[in-house]
Amino acid sequence: MNVFDTAKDIRNTIDLGSLPDVYSRLLMTGAIIVVLIGIRFLYNSLIIRKIKNIKTKYHWRKAGDYVLFFAGLLLIGRTWFVAVQSLATFVGIITAGLTIALRELLIDLAGWLFILTRRPFSLGDRIEIGDVKGDVIDIRAFKFTLLEVGNWVDGEQSTGRIVHVPNRDIFRKRIYNYTIGFRFIWNEVSIVITYESNYEKAKKIVEGIVEKHSANLPEKAEQKVIEAAQKFLIYYSSLTPIVYTRIIDYGVKLTMRYICSPKMRRVTEHRIYEDVIKAFAKEDDIDFAYPTYRIFKNPEEGKEGLRKGGT
Structure with a gap:
């Protein structure tokens, strides 16, 4: 029947x-x-x-x-x-x-079929579409629903708002998926120390801290990269954390780059910053730097050859 x-x-x-x-x-x-x-x-x-x-x-x-x-x-x-x-x-x-x-509704239905068959995202994925960012909590024939993150809340944590997005938007706006394929993101945490600080010691300290908070993740991420490479052209020569050094206006900037889960970004930042503050507090030759203004008197402080100019 x-x-x-x-x-x-x-x-x-x-x-x-x-x-x-x-x-x-x-x-x-x-x-x-x-x-x-x-x-x-x-x-x-x-x-x-x-x-x-x-x-x-x-x-x-x-x-x-x-x-x-x-x-x-x-x-x-x-x-x-x-x-x-x-x-x-x-x-x-x-x-x-x-x-x-019902042209718009038909486009929504086409978008729904596209989501089900091509899977640009799935339930639980964290995505950004247009100016909206959030975790996918529902997919229906005419719309999908996000639990919003970010906006006025720092660290990409939940705002508590529910955002309904018409399915047609997947054809009209860029979609950024935080979790599909690689399932990890690169995050960076930066600190600035004074020029007078022992930057080599500071760099070793932050290297140890960032390695501590990303332990075992490079191995897991490497396996995910291998899996993702079957579908996407994804390749990384190294997945281990690294600390970059840069001289800026008011000090030496140390940037810790590491991989983490998209939903653990703020938590890892919090833990790293706390450990850095505690570690630097024990060192007499390392100080944090911050933007300052300095009056430089060339006749008194400048190089001897320049001071002869009288200005």
Whole structure:
């Protein structure tokens, strides 16, 4: 028995002979909707409720909703287009009408199919699309939902706001995925010490700290790079943390570059900064630097050859 036989059974069950054709079809449409709602209720009550894992429960519930949605679409469509025996003709008529009247919604549906088949992102991924950044918590036929991070909150942590994004935006805006493929990001933490500080000692200290907080991650990341290389052109010569040195206006800048999980960025920064502060506090020859103004008197402090100029 297929969905069309089910529609005939519902029609035969209800005595529609004495009703005008339009009313009979409306009544049968209502009956189909009631039956599908009942099936959904039983499905959620008897099957979904027994699943304990939240993510598994979500996937099974969404799968059931999709099946019932398309079954309802076919049953109701068959009710109103009885004379149209060819499913291809029926779909063609529906598509032509919807293309004109519901263009944006059709693009949303196309976006939904693209998300399901090509998977530019999945549930739980952290993405940025347009000016919105967040974790994907729901994917539906016309929109997907993000739990926003960043914005006025530093460190890319959750703001608590829910953002609904129409699926059509995946065709119109760039999507940045923090977790697909490589599943790690490079992060940088910088500090500045005075010119007079023992920068070599300071560099060794911060190297030890950043290695401590990224322990075992390079090995895990290397395996992820190997997996990602099967699909993307991703290559890194080294995944171990490194400290770069740079001279700036008011001191020596030490930048720690390391890999971390996208959702652990702020936590790792916090731990690294705390360890650096504690370590430098024990050293007499290392001081943090900050922007300052200095008055330089060339006649008194300048080089002897320049002081002869009198200015």
